[in-house]
Amino acid sequence: MLFFLDLLTLIKRIGLMKDIIEIIKNRHSVRDFLPDALPQEVLDDMIEAARLAPSAQNRQPWRYVIITEPDKIKELVKNTGLIGLANYFIKDAPCLVIACADEKKNLKLNQKDYYLVDVAISFHQMILAAWAHGVGSCWLAAFNEEKLARYLDLPKSYRIVAMSPFGYPKADKTLYSKALNVFSGSDRRLKREDIIRVVSSEL
Numbered sequence: 524m525l526f527f528l529d530l531l532t533l534i535k536r537i538g539l540m541k542d543i544i545e546i547i548k549n550r551h552s553v554r555d556f557l558p559d560a561l562p563q564e565v566l567d568d569m570i571e572a573a574r575l576a577p578s579a580q581n582r583q584p585w586r587y588v589i590i591t592e593p594d595k596i597k598e599l600v601k602n603t604g605l606i607g608l609a610n611y612f613i614k615d616a617p618c619l620v621i622a623c624a625d626e627k628k629n630l631k632l633n634q635k636d637y638y639l640v641d642v643a644i645s646f647h648q649m650i651l652a653a654w655a656h657g658v659g660s661c662w663l664a665a666f667n668e669e670k671l672a673r674y675l676d677l678p679k680s681y682r683i684v685a686m687s688p689f690g691y692p693k694a695d696k697t698l699y700s701k702a703l704n705v706f707s708g709s710d711r712r713l714k715r716e717d718i719i720r721v722v723s724s725e726l
């Protein structure tokens with residue numbers, strides 16, 4: 524009986540592993556969104572995935588601002604003037620998440636601040652969880668942190684690490700997002716021999 528249960532767990536795990544690899548392989552940045560709101564269960568899974576991330580000394584420095592009102596998103600884009608032409612596409616997303624770090628929770632080791640690593644792991648878990656539900660996103664780093672923090676009235680100890688729109692992908696692409704594909708895109712990755720220095724004979 525015990526052996527049978529273990530076998531079941533193993534089969535389930537293999538299934539789960541395949542799902543994760545497929546999600547990672549299929550994910551790509553999305554810059555064109557349908558206006559449909561994200562269902563609550565999708566938002567819940569995204570938040571849970573972000574919450575459960577590992578962090579240096581388990582300090583969990585991530586803090587998220589989640590905006591799900593389209594008018595508020597448009598207002599933010601207009602009033603912060605921070606997005607510029609390049610990231611203007613976020614105005615049409617039904618959800619915007621701003622990934623912050625509370626610097627008070629930062630771990631500094633060997634002159635390195637780990638809040639960036641911690642928030643990146645957590646935010647990407649959120650992005651993958653969203654993708655598992657068919658919801659697209661796009662990491663954004665091009666913004667004016669000072670202006671945005673003031674607009675959102677964030678506590679002084681918060682740093683804004685990144686942000687992303689979230690929404691169901693629209694089939695019709697704008698000229699802008701087509702143009703971006705010229706230099707960005709999941710199909711342009713280094714080869715494995717370019718990223719691995721120490722290779723054991725099995726790899």
Ligand SMILES: Cc1cc2nc3c(=O)[nH]c(=O)nc-3n(C[C@H](O)[C@H](O)[C@H](O)COP(=O)(O)O)c2cc1C
Pocket residue numbers: 550551552553609610661662663664665685703706707708709710
């Ligand atoms: C930290 C970070 C910052 C990024 N900033 C922007 C950005 O400001 N604007 C944008 O359109 N894409 C941005 N991207 C998306 C990248 O261009 C994209 O991930 C990369 O070209 C690979 O394409 P893929 O996400 O479709 O696999 C950013 C990605 C990362 C990880």
